[in-house]
Amino acid sequence: MYLENRNIRKVASIIILIAFIFTNTTYAEPSDRSFFKNKKVDYEKLSTQRENQLQQKKSVLQGEDASKKEERKKKAVRVLQSHIQDLSQIHIPSELGRVTEVYQSPTEGAPLVVHIQDLHTNPEGQFNEASILEILIKDYDMNLVCSEGAEGEVDTSSVSSFPDAEVREKTAKLFVNSGELTAEEYISITKYPDLPIWGIEDKDVYFKNIIDFNKIMKYSPQSQVFISQAKEALEKLKQKVYTRELLDLDEKEEAYENEKIETDEYLKHLASYIQKFSIPTSRYKNVTLLNETMLQKSLINNEKIIHDSQNLLLNLQSALSAKSNRKAMDELMVKAQLFKDQKISPFSFYSYLKDLALKHMPDKIANYPDLNEFVGYLTKVNSLDTTQLFNEMEDLAFEIKQRVANTDEQKDLITALRNIKFLKCFFNLKVSNEELDYYLANRESHEVGFFESFLKPTLKKYNISSFVDYNPNLIDLHLEELEDFYKTVKERDVAMIKNAAREIARRNVKVAALVAGGFHTKGITRMLRDKGWSYIVVSPYSSTEIDEENYKYLLSGKRKPISELIEELDGAR
Numbered sequence: 001m002y003l004e005n006r007n008i009r010k011v012a013s014i015i016i017l018i019a020f021i022f023t024n025t026t027y028a029e030p031s032d033r034s035f036f037k038n039k040k041v042d043y044e045k046l047s048t049q050r051e052n053q054l055q056q057k058k059s060v061l062q063g064e065d066a067s068k069k070e071e072r073k074k075k076a077v078r079v080l081q082s083h084i085q086d087l088s089q090i091h092i093p094s095e096l097g098r099v100t101e102v103y104q105s106p107t108e109g110a111p112l113v114v115h116i117q118d119l120h121t122n123p124e125g126q127f128n129e130a131s132i133l134e135i136l137i138k139d140y141d142m143n144l145v146c147s148e149g150a151e152g153e154v155d156t157s158s159v160s161s162f163p164d165a166e167v168r169e170k171t172a173k174l175f176v177n178s179g180e181l182t183a184e185e186y187i188s189i190t191k192y193p194d195l196p197i198w199g200i201e202d203k204d205v206y207f208k209n210i211i212d213f214n215k216i217m218k219y220s221p222q223s224q225v226f227i228s229q230a231k232e233a234l235e236k237l238k239q240k241v242y243t244r245e246l247l248d249l250d251e252k253e254e255a256y257e258n259e260k261i262e263t264d265e266y267l268k269h270l271a272s273y274i275q276k277f278s279i280p281t282s283r284y285k286n287v288t289l290l291n292e293t294m295l296q297k298s299l300i301n302n303e304k305i306i307h308d309s310q311n312l313l314l315n316l317q318s319a320l321s322a323k324s325n326r327k328a329m330d331e332l333m334v335k336a337q338l339f340k341d342q343k344i345s346p347f348s349f350y351s352y353l354k355d356l357a358l359k360h361m362p363d364k365i366a367n368y369p370d371l372n373e374f375v376g377y378l379t380k381v382n383s384l385d386t387t388q389l390f391n392e393m394e395d396l397a398f399e400i401k402q403r404v405a406n407t408d409e410q411k412d413l414i415t416a417l418r419n420i421k422f423l424k425c426f427f428n429l430k431v432s433n434e435e436l437d438y439y440l441a442n443r444e445s446h447e448v449g450f451f452e453s454f455l456k457p458t459l460k461k462y463n464i465s466s467f468v469d470y471n472p473n474l475i476d477l478h479l480e481e482l483e484d485f486y487k488t489v490k491e492r493d494v495a496m497i498k499n500a501a502r503e504i505a506r507r508n509v510k511v512a513a514l515v516a517g518g519f520h521t522k523g524i525t526r527m528l529r530d531k532g533w534s535y536i537v538v539s540p541y542s543s544t545e546i547d548e549e550n551y552k553y554l555l556s557g558k559r560k561p562i563s564e565l566i567e568e569l570d571g572a573r
Contacts, residue, residue, distance in 0.1 A: 079338060100385075111504050112511045119546060125541075125542035140511050145514075171189075184197050202495035224427060227424050246410065268294070274287075311368070316356060427478075493527065500512070
């Protein structure tokens with residue numbers, strides 16, 4: 001009777017395990033539709049088992065011993081806590097965002113800072129950020145949020161202390177939608193009133209940045225007039241100056257940016273030129289890696305992966321039972337539950353599964369070729385640096401055009417179009433660190449004189465009529481002011497890390513979140529690394545753009561009428 005019951009428990013445990021995994025299996029890969037919108041790599045669903053498996057899982061779970069489930073929960077907590085010692089294991093569900101960078105300090109016991117790249121005035125992004133913060137609180141004991149745009153203690157008690165939870169929720173949503181409430185304030189008001197939020201700005205430096213912002217916004221519209229005129233003239237020249245091949249390259253790039261073609265199609269097009277011109281792949285490591293994963297993706301057979309995984313799990317169960325290795329079996333069950341709950345990544349789980357097989361049945365791992373191929377695919381995807389990937393794709397497209405160009409005239413037009421695109425973003429204060437570095441290295445070619453010296457004779461040569469106001473005061477006069485604005489932004493980086501470090505040390509915090517915009521990431525991570533602290537960077541997901549008008553209103557001290565905000569909130573319900 002004892003042996004029979006033990007065998008029943010074994011069978012039940014493996015059924016639970018398989019049901020856990022194959023009713024909610026996902027794998028991470030670059031989405032076919034993603035990069036220029038939100039600059040976020042999405043996730044695709046792997047084929048799942050049918051509805052009857054869901055029912056099977058439910059019935060088996062209901063019969064599972066309650067104490068066993070409680071024990072497994074405790075083990076799951078310990079597994080998640082162990083990720084602090086291996087930060088590559090920390091996972092954010094794809095619908096909320098993704099980890100884009102990890103640095104594990106060699107110093108034992110160094111604090112961990114989770115830098116969340118804030119999506120200002122983007123309600124969807126803010127709610128996802130709030131959910132990410134909740135994961136950090138529940139799974140990793142995060143107990144301090146360091147917040148951009150504030151100085152000192154951020155007190156939400158005037159709303160969080162209100163006894164009616166529904167009113168608190170509605171009020172908080174109202175102000176998130178208006179852009180006047182951040183993700184950390186929202187979660188403090190609605191769920192975690194005792195969560196410490198500490199503003200890490202230096203007030204003087206911050207308000208200098210705000211004053212400069214408002215000054216720039218006053219003259220930006222006039223500057224944009226020149227930018228629009230120059231852009232229109234440059235576009236007219238394409239048909240006269242570009243070869244058919246350059247026009248095709250340009251059309252592909254625009255189609256990709258406007259989401260009219262898929263990532264794999266565009267990437268395949270770029271990759272063909274890497275081979276054609278023997279372009280060193282060392283300069284485009286992530287583009288090369290992504291192209292390899294795209295090719296590998298086409299060979300993936302979801303059904304075979306599921307079949308291999310099921311067989312491997314059954315054989316692992318037999319191997320572990322034969323060795324009476326209950327500890328390993330329990331750990332496998334815990335890992336499977338964490339994977340089902342999206343607490344660990346597909347890469348982490350399938351790598352663990354393969355390692356377990358290599359340990360307990362090394363002579364049989366070759367019997368699962370599709371699973372092995374899948375783990376190799378996930379390994380490549382996991383090693384992608386998506387931040388650098390975007391920069392590499394843009395740089396590669398520019399280099400290819402320059403190599404395809406046959407004349408200096410064509411090369412000058414390619415450069416002028418790139419630079420006018422930058423100026424449009426520059427005067428809207430929407431550039432990346434890498435774009436700013438390119439500008440600073442090529443400053444003269446962003447002045448009005450560069451465009452005038454190219455446009456005037458070239459337009460005349462092709463008898464094209466296009467009015468452009470070449471008044472240098474529209475652009476040149478303001479370039480230094482824009483540069484100073486970004487210098488002040490970098491001064492804020494220094495202040496934010498200084499103030500965050502002081503507060504983390506004062507509270508003796510082991511895990512803290514630092515919420516700040518993506519432009520600050522480069523400076524923040526460099527200084528954290530210099531301090532010998534660990535960090536991960538999390539990019540929240542949003543399918544929508546930020547509310548530009550509201551963002552400018554907030555920085556200039558203006559606000560939408562409350563009545564309008566209430567109407568918008570009610571209309572969305």
